Amino acid sequence: xxxxxxxxxxxxxxxxxxxxxxxxxxxxxxxxxxxxxxxxxxxxxxxxxxxxxxxxxxxxxxxxxxxxxxxxxxxxxxxxxxxxxxxxxxxxxxxxxxxxxxxxxxxxxxxxxxxxxxxxxxxxxxxxxxxxxxxxxxxxxxxxxxxxxxxxxxxxxxxxxxxxxxxxxx
Amino acid sequence: xxxxxxxxxxxxxxxxxxxxxxxxxxxxxxxxxxxxxxxxxxxxxxxxxxxxxxxxxxxxxxxxxxxxxxxxxxxxxxxxxxxxxxxxxxxxxxxxxxxxxxxxxxxxxxxxxxxxxxxxxxxxxxxxxxxxxxxxxxxxxxxxxxxxxxxxxxxxxxxxxxxxxxxxxxxxxxxxxxxxxxxxxxxxxxxxxxxxxxxxxxxxxxxxxxxxxxxxxxxxxxxxxxxxxxxxxxxxxxxxxxxxxxxxxxxxxxxxxxxxxxxxxxxxxxxxxxxxxxxxxxxxxxxxxxxxxxxxxxxxxxxxxxxxxxxxxxxxxxxxxxxxxxxxxxxxxxxxxxxxx
Numbered sequence: 097x098x099x100x101x102x103x104x105x106x107x108x109x110x111x112x113x114x115x116x117x118x119x120x121x122x123x124x125x126x127x128x129x130x131x132x133x134x135x136x137x138x139x140x141x142x143x144x145x146x147x148x149x150x151x152x153x154x155x156x157x158x159x160x161x162x163x164x165x166x167x168x169x170x171x172x173x174x175x176x177x178x179x180x181x182x183x184x185x186x187x188x189x190x191x192x193x194x195x196x197x198x199x200x201x202x203x204x205x206x207x208x209x210x211x212x213x214x215x216x217x218x219x220x221x222x223x224x225x226x227x228x229x230x231x232x233x234x235x236x237x238x239x240x241x242x243x244x245x246x247x248x249x250x251x252x253x254x255x256x257x258x259x260x261x262x263x264x265x266x
Numbered sequence: 267x268x269x270x271x272x273x274x275x276x277x278x279x280x281x282x283x284x285x286x287x288x289x290x291x292x293x294x295x296x297x298x299x300x301x302x303x304x305x306x307x308x309x310x311x312x313x314x315x316x317x318x319x320x321x322x323x324x325x326x327x328x329x330x331x332x333x334x335x336x337x338x339x340x341x342x343x344x345x346x347x348x349x350x351x352x353x354x355x356x357x358x359x360x361x362x363x364x365x366x367x368x369x370x371x372x373x374x375x376x377x378x379x380x381x382x383x384x385x386x387x388x389x390x391x392x393x394x395x396x397x398x399x400x401x402x403x404x405x406x407x408x409x410x411x412x413x414x415x416x417x418x419x420x421x422x423x424x425x426x427x428x429x430x431x432x433x434x435x436x437x438x439x440x441x442x443x444x445x446x447x448x449x450x451x452x453x454x455x456x457x458x459x460x461x462x463x464x465x466x467x468x469x470x471x472x473x474x475x476x477x478x479x480x481x482x483x484x485x486x487x488x489x490x491x492x493x494x495x496x497x498x499x500x501x502x503x504x505x506x507x508x509x510x511x512x513x514x515x516x517x518x519x520x521x522x523x524x525x526x527x528x529x530x531x532x533x534x535x536x537x538x539x540x541x542x543x544x545x546x547x548x549x550x551x552x553x554x555x556x557x558x559x560x561x562x563x564x565x566x567x568x569x570x571x572x573x574x575x576x577x578x579x580x581x582x583x584x585x586x587x588x589x590x591x592x593x594x595x596x597x598x599x600x601x602x603x604x605x606x607x
Contacts, residue, residue, distance in 0.1 A: 156317060159328035159592075168293065168596030171310055175320040209325040 100248065103256035106221050106237030107138065111145045113235045114188065114219055118146075123186040123215070125149060131203055132156040132174045134192030134250035138221055142190060153178045155189075160202035176206065183211035192250035194220040197231035222248060286407055294593045296407045296416040299425040300467035308434065308471055314589035315435050315582070322357065322585055330592050331360035335390040338364045339406075340419070341397040346556055346580060347419050347429070351394050354587035363390070379409060386411050392595060393417070400424035400460075415594040417587075423460050429555055430464030432586040434472060436579050437510055440551050445474040451498075451505045451546075453480040454514035454536060454563050457487055457525075461555045462514060470494050480504030481536060484525040501536050508546040512553045513538055513564050529562050539565045543573075551575050 118126060127150050130139025136154045143152040156174040158164075189203060200218060207213060221237040226244060242248065247261040285302040289295045294307055321328055336355040340348055348364065355362045367381065385393070392415045395403045400422030407416040420426040441448055450469055456462045456479050469477045470493070479490055480498045490497060498504030505511050516532065526532055543552065552568060554576045560566045569576060 158317070159321065159330045164330055164592075164596050165333075169314065169593045173314050173317045175317045176324075177320070178324065180324060205329070206325075209327070 100222070100240065100258050100260070101238055103138075103221060103250065103252075103258065107141055107145075107256075110138075110219055110221060110235055110237045111142055114142065114217075115146060117217065117235055118188075121215075121217075123217075126186045126188045126217070127153060127179070127182065127213075128188045128190065129153045129155050129178065129203075129207070131189065131191045131199060134221075134252065135190045136174075137250070137253040137256065138192060139190040140253075142188075142219070150179070155203050155206055157199060157202040157206055160206045162198055162202065178207065178210050181211065182207060182213050184214045185211075187213045187216045189216055189218050190220075191218070192221050193248055194218075194223045194231070194233050194236075195226045197227050197229035200231050201229055221250065224248060286404070294590070296403075296418075297427055297590050297594060298403045298407060298416065298418045300427050300430055300464050300471060301425075303471065305471055305473070308431070308468060311431050311586065311589050311593065312435055312438055314593060315431075315585040318357075318585040318588040318592075319582065321588075322581070327357050327359060329359045331355070331358040331595055334358075334360040334392065334595055335388070336360045336362050336392040336394060336591070337385055337390050338362065338419075339367060339385075339393050339395045340365065341367045341395075341402070342420070344396055344419070346583070347396065350580065350583040351417075351419060351428075351587050354584050354591060357584065358588055358591060360391075360591070378406075382406060382410060386414060391415065392591065394419050396420045398422055417590060417594070420460055423458055423463070425464045426460040426555075427464050427468075428583070428587055428590055429461050430468040431590070432579055432583040433461075433465055433512065433553060433555070434468050435582045435586050436553060436575050437551075439578070439582070440575060441509055445469065445472040448474055448509045449476045449478070449507060450474055450510040450512065451478040451480055451508040452495075452512045452514065453501065453504060453538065455485045455516050456481050456490065456514070457485045458517040459514050463493075465512065466493050466495055478504055478508070482526070482532075501538070501542060502545055505538075505542065505546045505550075509550055510553065511538065511543070511546055511550055512555075513558075514555065515557060515559055516562055529559075533562055537561070537563055537565060538568050540567055540571070543568050549573075553579060555579070 128139050128143050128148055130136035132154055139152055155176050158170040158173045191199060204216060218233045219235040220233040222240055223233050223236045224240040224242050245263050247263050249259045251257045251259045287294060287296050287298055287302060338348055338351055352362050393406060394417045395406055396419040401424060402421045403416055403418035410416060418425055418427055452462050452465060466477055477495045478498055479486060479495050480501055483499060486497060552574050558564055558569055560569060
């Protein structure tokens with residue numbers, strides 16, 4: 097299996113790349129949104145490092161999942177905390193692992209229920225193989241080639257660590 | 267502090283094979299009564315409702331149950347319960363049918379089961395049932411097609427579990443999640459109240475410090491102590507130092523015979539006046555499932571006062587019903603079960 101760098105290492109790279117990207121896009125007051133649960137941990141750290149003015153927001157996409165009718169309710173739904181005003185805001189969406197793209201699809205749908213943002217920038221600590229939707233990250237910590245039966249998950253928040261599993265499912 | 271119930275609901279989980287409310291993985295399938303459900307399920311309902319309360323305050327509507335059809339089967343009149351169930355379904359993007367059965371099919375001679383078969387044939391997914399006879403929701407849950415979910419919106423004197431859960435949600439929001447330090451007094455017509463029965467089960471399952479029932483002897487069931495509550499026949503002692511006072515409506519429509527001398531006398535003895543409410547803790551809240559009878563069980567200034575959370579209960583009812591609907595309707599378990607075979 098490919099080697100994965102420590103989450104802290106990847107976060108440093110992600111923060112630098114994100115800062116450069118925001119500068120090049122001339123985005124000044126972005127709104128950072130972390131996706132529960134892993135993305136929210138990362139967003140908290142990034143939010144501090146980038147010294148963003150607006151409070152950190154979090155998103156639980158449980159109510160927007162496309163597999164709800166197959167697997168049912170997530171037993172631990174968290175509350176989304178988007179500000180009422182996302183209209184015309186530049187949003188940085190943060191998640192730990194980008195795989196199928198379905199989580200990001202759901203997150204974008206939820207954001208649009210609050211309003212029409214000016215832009216959404218996607219920052220992921222790991223972008224792995226397995227995309228099922230035309231979605232890609234703007235800023236990535238590390239790109240990973242994994243088999244379908246390999247799973248990588250962020251554990252945390254103290255300390256952040258990668259959990260790698262073989263699910264045995266094809 | 268108080269005599270505990272003889273059977274803790276927690277002990278029964280896993281052994282309760284008769285409990286049709288849970289599927290083979292212990293997940294909520296129907297919601298008919300609080301009995302037989304563990305602390306974990308009740309807390310899951312409350313936690314899920316918490317995030318739906320956020321939805322209600324912001325986006326109002328989520329796509330979770332798009333394409334599902336929910337039938338409100340009300341054999342008994344109701345405004346608050348039916349409308350909040352309807353709003354809950356709509357805020358989950360489900361389609362809603364409101365059936366007022368008392369004036370439709372049954373009056374033409376169709377049996378209940380035939381009515382159900384017809385509704386099933388319309389590709390519906392959930393029945394929300396209210397009926398004046400205890401056990402109707404159970405009966406329906408036992409007879410519907412496997413993919414249909416049943417929620418009890420009140421059956422006779424038996425149970426009103428979503429009302430009890432929205433009351434627990436209201437208590438948790440005001441008093442925190444630790445029910446162990448709370449003293450809760452339920453006052454009034456316990457005898458005819460399905461709400462009180464469900465509340466007592468829920469409060470016990472959530473390990474409430476002390477649950478009291480307060481009312482005249484004629485309106486309190488004789489064996490109520492076996493449910494793990496302490497009984498008071500005078501209001502002053504009953505609400506003394508309580509954190510939560512729940513007033514119940516006098517259910518005159520369910521009373522047969524002379525259980526009460528008069529409304530006036532009832533108010534003199536058991537009406538919650540401002541003066542009496544001072545006996546509860548200074549930060550106590552007062553609740554009422556509605557509809558309230560002003561001047562019969564509660565003084566107007568208490569019902570409208572700043573420690574009254576009666577209208578919050580109505581608001582929270584939507585979030586709690588959204589939680590129960592989504593927990594029971596999610597996951598096409600029947601299809602999964604068939605795949606396994």
